[in-house]
Amino acid sequence: MSFASDCKEELCKIENKRSCCLKAECYGLLLFSKCFSPRETRMICENAAVAHRLAEAAAVSADVYAEVRAQQRRKNTGAFSIxxxxxxxxxxxxxxxxxxxxxxxxxxxEENLKRDCCVASFLRGVFLVCGTITDPNKEYHLEFSTPHFHLAQELAALLQRVPAAQLSPAVAKRKSGYMVYLKESGAIEDFLTLIGAVNAAMALMQIKMYKEAYNNMNRVSNCETANLDKTYSAASRQIAAIALINDKVGLDALPDDLREAAVLRLHNPEMSLREMSGRLSISRSGVNHRLRRILEFAETLGSPEKEAAAQRTEKNGNA
Ligand SMILES: [Zn+2]
Known part of the structure; x- marks a missing residue:
């Protein structure tokens, strides 16, 4: 079951306690269905609960019989034509x-939705028949689709003035008509709560919290990786310098304290300053100071990069 179909199943279990709300929901279901026309048109509905709610709406609100036929579609997914x-x-x-x-x-x-309670029921009907919601694990997106321009515009206006919620709907043109959509997770959550899909709203909130926690965790670990990279690049410069000193004059040319640090670094490229300070029994700034002096010492012998370039030229010359 998809997030959208779970959400619709939940909505179809809601009972309209007031007759005004029942009529408003029926109006939403019928007006935004393809059946709301003087001409005979069939619409396809994939959700059994929605198909039956639509038929019930026609019977209850207008004393009209809606024909619901089960269809077998590709990949064995059932659907209903109404x-x-x-x-x-x-x-x-x-x-x-x-x-x-x-x-x-x-x-x-608007005479069909005079009270605030009716607006929520009407929107529930509209969402059931022409709305869908993307799994919030993938993205935050809730949309309605209709072939009618005015319905799209008026639905967006109605969503805009829903009390106690900032839904900020947008309208877009599509090949087959118009789409009214919500993109912001808070707005989608508010909308679901408004129309009575409380479980779906809670599930969305949980997914959002999980995503935020996961992102924070990632940010911390990226930060740690960045620090590690810094340690590595500093260490690789130091090792190049130590190798240069060793090649040119030998490590014995270094004063004892620098030689001690150089040997430790040479054998432990991944070691942090803190670990080195522990091993050398000096402060971190002391270690830092020794390593800097090693680099300076190497510079007096020529930079490792220049050295490598010189060696390459030599090789090419020989070849
Ligand atoms: Zn009402």
């Missing part, structure tokens, strides 16, 4: 929500 047979029945359904004209262009008739 239609409202009979032009009289379809016109009756439209009229019961105040849509008396036969215009193809649809609008949200």
């Amino acid at each position: 239609a409202i047979p009979g032009e009289d029945a379809r016109l009756r359904m439209l009229a019961s929500f105040g849509h008396t004209d036969r215009a193809v262009s649809l609008h949200i008739h």
Whole structure:
């Protein structure tokens, strides 16, 4: 089961306690379905619970029979085709929500959602029939799709003025129509809570918390890796210098304290300053000071890079 279908299953279990809310949800379900038309059209719905809720909405709110047929689709995924047979029945359904004209262009008739309680129920119906949500483990995205421009615009406006939530919806044109979407995790969480998908909202919140904790952990470990890289690059410069001194004049040319540090570094390239200070029984700044003097000593003999370049030229010359 996907996150979206779990969420819809949860919503389909909600019982509308007030008749005004029941009607509002039915309106959302029907208006944003492909069946809300004077012409006979069939719509495909993948979710069994939603298909039956849609049929129930037609029966309860407009006393209209909706035909639901099970279909077998590719990859054995089931789906349902829904239609409202009979032009009289379809016109009756439209009229019961105040849509008396036969215009193809649809609008949200706000008389059907006069109270705040009804807005939430209406939005639940809309989400059930034309909405979807991406698994929050992948990304935060909740969208509605409709072929009708005005419905998309008016839905976005309605979402915008939902009380006690900053949903900030956006509208985009698509090949098959229009998409109204929410991108911000907090807005998606608020929307799910508003329409009654409390478990889905909690699941999203948990995933978000887990993601944040994981990112923080990664940031810390990246930081540690960066420090490790720093240690390595400093150590590799020191080792190059020590090797140069050894080649040119021998490590015995170094004063005892520097030779001690040089030998320790040579055999322990990954050792941190703190560990070296423990081994040499001197402070960290003392170790740092010795290593710097080793580098300076090597510089008086010529830089290791120059040395390597000189050797390359020599080889090429010989060849
Ligand atoms: Zn209500």
